[in-house]
Each structure stands twice: as structure tokens, then as C-alpha cells.
Amino acid sequence: MTCRDWISRTRLIYLDPQTARVYCPSRITQSILRQEQALFETLLCEQTGTPVSLQLTDRVEQQTEPAPSFPSTPPATPSVPLLQARFNPEYTFDSFVEGTSNKEAYAAVYNSCIQTGIRAFNPIMIYGNSGLGKTHLLHAAGNWLRLNRPEDKVIYMDANTFVDLLIEAMKSKTVDSVKSRLTDCDFFLLDDIQNLRRSSSQEIFFTVYNELISQNTQVMMTSDIHPQDLSGLQARLISRFTSGLTVSISRPEFDTSRAILRKRIEGKEEQIRIQDDVIDYLASTFSNDVRNLEGSLNRLIFSATLENPEVIDTAFAKAVLVNEPIVDRQKELTLHKIEKAVTNFYGLTCSDLEGKSRQKAIVNARHICVYLARELLHTSYSQIGQQLGGRDHKTIASSYERAEKLIRQDQAFSLAVTRIQESLQ
Numbered sequence: 001m002t003c004r005d006w007i008s009r010t011r012l013i014y015l016d017p018q019t020a021r022v023y024c025p026s027r028i029t030q031s032i033l034r035q036e037q038a039l040f041e042t043l044l045c046e047q048t049g050t051p052v053s054l055q056l057t058d059r060v061e062q063q064t065e066p067a068p069s070f071p072s073t074p075p076a077t078p079s080v081p082l083l084q085a086r087f088n089p090e091y092t093f094d095s096f097v098e099g100t101s102n103k104e105a106y107a108a109v110y111n112s113c114i115q116t117g118i119r120a121f122n123p124i125m126i127y128g129n130s131g132l133g134k135t136h137l138l139h140a141a142g143n144w145l146r147l148n149r150p151e152d153k154v155i156y157m158d159a160n161t162f163v164d165l166l167i168e169a170m171k172s173k174t175v176d177s178v179k180s181r182l183t184d185c186d187f188f189l190l191d192d193i194q195n196l197r198r199s200s201s202q203e204i205f206f207t208v209y210n211e212l213i214s215q216n217t218q219v220m221m222t223s224d225i226h227p228q229d230l231s232g233l234q235a236r237l238i239s240r241f242t243s244g245l246t247v248s249i250s251r252p253e254f255d256t257s258r259a260i261l262r263k264r265i266e267g268k269e270e271q272i273r274i275q276d277d278v279i280d281y282l283a284s285t286f287s288n289d290v291r292n293l294e295g296s297l298n299r300l301i302f303s304a305t306l307e308n309p310e311v312i313d314t315a316f317a318k319a320v321l322v323n324e325p326i327v328d329r330q331k332e333l334t335l336h337k338i339e340k341a342v343t344n345f346y347g348l349t350c351s352d353l354e355g356k357s358r359q360k361a362i363v364n365a366r367h368i369c370v371y372l373a374r375e376l377l378h379t380s381y382s383q384i385g386q387q388l389g390g391r392d393h394k395t396i397a398s399s400y401e402r403a404e405k406l407i408r409q410d411q412a413f414s415l416a417v418t419r420i421q422e423s424l425q
């Protein structure tokens with residue numbers, strides 16, 4: 001007998017947003033279907049858009065309850081399982097190595113998980129370049145809460161999923177129900193909010209956000225740049241985002257990088273025989289971001305399994321990694337070097353760039369400097385502004401946008417950008 005045959009003997013006798021009760025004529029049918037309970041619940045969740053618990057019963061009297069009929073087509077509600085956030089089990093507070101570069105972010109997230117009552121800081125905003133542990137910290141919060149405060153509802157998603165969800169809700173006219181599901185939580189974790197920029201869903205997000213804060217839900221968000229620099233996001237959102245606690249994560253310093261690498265090989269020292277100075281070499285060469293750092297170690301371990309050296313020493317490591325794209329070629333690049341390359345190209349001085357002149361060549365040179373600093377170094381608008389004569393972040397943000405436009409529209413400008421970039425390599 002197939003599963004379909006067993007199902008054909010059952011009948012849905014009750015359905016509400018949380019529960020589906022199914023009558024099974026015999027205990028055998030019930031026990032067969034119970035083996036696939038998780039699968040049925042997932043299918044129900046996909047159909048209804050909310051987690052539904054499946055109850056199998058052989059009690060005839062329950063048939064007296066009215067059985068709502070399933071809609072002939074699935075409801076238009078988006079099927080993103082909002083409350084089914086999956087957290088990477090490897091990303092925990094224990095596996096996160098603390099150092100000067102990230103200790104504030106770690107403390108902010110951890111403290112907001114353990115505290116009860118009125119939130120000390122809300123929202124918490126963590127910003128920093130790619131690969132520095134922002135997602136790791138949000139998942140660590142999710143894993144910790146699941147284990148230690150299982151009664152608390154946690155919603156986690158990245159901003160792209162969030163935007164898709166809201167756009168789908170707008171199309172299917174289910175905005176209200178999606179909003180009420182999004183606000184039904186104690187912790188709301190939103191990753192990579194830079195992806196909300198220029199999204200038409202900001203209006204809805206604004207109301208969701210206000211409701212979350214007013215009902216004391218802890219909001220934690222991450223971004224790859226300081227929220228003040230998030231051009232393309234409504235000003236009222238930016239000001240709310242920075243009204244709690246904003247903390248940065250930066251590139252790990254040498255000791256933290258070393259500790260991260262050691263943690264990766266902890267307990268495997270027998271299989272991975274690696275000399276201490278190789279760890280130092282990796283930590284000093286590849287720590288632009290932690291992903292890069294881990295990549296260099298993985299590459300090394302992989303090559304060692306193929307070539308089987310006695311021990312992984314610096315000579316072996318250098319030979320393996322010399323041609324790897326993960327080598328940090330931008331390491332020596334600084335904002336000052338970009339400024340020099342731009343002024344050399346245009347025959348200007350740094351004081352020209354930092355001064356107030358509105359001459360076309362100088363203005364263009366400033367735009368290129370801003371553009372390359374953002375693209376190559378991910379420097380914040382405020383920092384670039386400080387370097388360029390104390391300009392504010394709004395001026396620098398519009399300079400960046402102007403550069404983007406000129407690259408598309410002005411061939412000479414675009415060529416200048418390419419040439420200057422080449423000179424930096």
C-alpha cells in the first residue's frame with residue numbers, strides 16, 4: 001500500500017492557523033502517517049505560510065467540529081516560513097573569537113540576549129566590511145536563544161529575503177497578514193540591511209520597525225557600512241537605525257587572527273601538523289577578512305592532504321599560497337595612496353583635493369578619489385570626508401553617486417578611473 005492509499009482514508013476535520021486535525025480510521029493508518037509527520041507539517045506550512053502543527057486522531061466525536069475546506073488554490077500568502085529561522089549550528093558565541101576589533105559587537109549582541117525586561121539598547125546595529133563575523137553573531141544569538149530561552153520567538157532573515165517577502169505581499173495584497181507575522185516575535189534579526197536601499201518596500205518596513213520597537217521586541221541589524229552612509233534609504237529609517245546602539249566590527253588584529261586560526265584546528269593537531277610560524281604567517285598576510293583567513297588555512301590543509309608533507313612549514317605554506325587569489329593584495333592600499341594616485345594622474349596636489357576649489361578637473365578628481373576609496377577599501381563616507389578636508393558624509397555620498405553616473409555617461413571620466421585603478425595595482 002502506498003502513502004497515497006493511506007492518506008485517501010483520512011479526512012481533515014479541523015483547521016486553524018496553528019493546527020490541522022486529521023481523522024484516521026485506524027491506529028495503523030495513524031502510525032503510518034505519523035512517520036511522515038514532519039514532511040506533512042512542512043507541506044502545510046508551505047501552503048498556509050505559517051507553521052501548522054498536525055494532529056492525527058482516531059476519535060470519531062471530533063468529526064463533529066466543522067471542517068473548513070481547503071482553498072482550491074493555495075492562498076496567496078507568501079510561503080516564507082517566517083518562524084522557521086535556521087541557524088548555522090557552527091555559529092555560536094563559543095566559536096566566536098573575541099578581540100579588540102569585535103568585542104563591542106560581541107558584547108552588544110550577547111548582552112541583549114541575556115537581559116530581560118526593557119531593552120537597554122534598541123535597535124542594535126552592527127556594521128563592518130564583508131567577512132568579519134556579523135552574520136556569525138546574529139546566528140550565535142539565534143542559537144543561544146533557542147537553547148536558553150526557547151519560549152522566545154526569534155525571526156531571522158537577510159534583507160534580500162525580507163524585501164522579496166514584502167514585495168510578494170504587496171502583489172498578493174497580504175501585507176497586513178505578513179506584517180502581523182513579522183511583528184509577532186521577541187527578537188527580530190535582520191542581516192545585510194544595505195540591501196534595503198532603493199527598495200520600494202521601505203514604507204512597510206518603516207511601520208513594521210516602529211511596531212517592533214514600540215512592543216519592546218529586540219531588533220538587531222547588520223550592515224556593510226555605517227547606517228549614516230546608507231544612501232538610498234529613507235532619512236527617517238536611518239535616524240531610527242542609529243537611535244539605539246551602533247557598533248563596528250573591523251578587520252581582526254594579528255592576535256585575534258591567530259586565535260581564530262587556532263580555534264579552527266583545535267582538537268585536530270594530530271592530523272594537521274602545522275608549525276606556529278605558519279599560523280603567524282597566515283595571520284599577518286590574510287587577515288583582511290576572516291573568510292579570507294579561513295580560506296587560506298583551508299587551502300593549505302587541502303594541499304597538505306594531497307602532498308602529505310612531514311609538517312606544514314612556512315616554505316610549504318608560501319609555495320602553496322603564492323598564486324592564490326585569496327592573497328591580500330589590497331593590504332597595502334590606503335586612502336592616502338588613492339589620493340596620491342588621483343593627484344598624480346591629474347597633476348594636482350593633495351591640498352587641491354582637500355581644498356574648496358570647484359574647478360572641473362579638481363571636482364572630478366575628488367569624485368574619483370571618493371569612488372575608489374569606496375570600491376577598493378570600503379571606507380565609510382565619514383572617513384573619506386575627514387580625509388578630504390573635513391567634508392560631511394552627505395557631500396561624499398553624493399560625490400560617489402556622481403562618479404557612478406559619470407562612469408556610465410562620460411567616456412573620458414571612465415577611462416581616467418580605469419587608468420588610476422591600474423596605477424594602484
Ligand SMILES: Nc1ncnc2c1ncn2[C@@H]1O[C@H](COP(=O)(O)OP(=O)(O)OP(=O)(O)O)[C@@H](O)[C@H]1O
Binds near residue numbers: 095096097132134290
Ligand atoms: N571573530 C570570529 N571568530 C570566529 N569566526 C569568525 C569570526 N569572525 C568571522 N568569523 C568567521 O568568518 C566567516 C565569515 O563571517 P560572516 O559570514 O559572519 O561575515 P559577515 O560579516 O556577515 O560577512 P558578509 O557581510 O559578507 O555577510 C564565518 O565562517 C565566521 O564564522
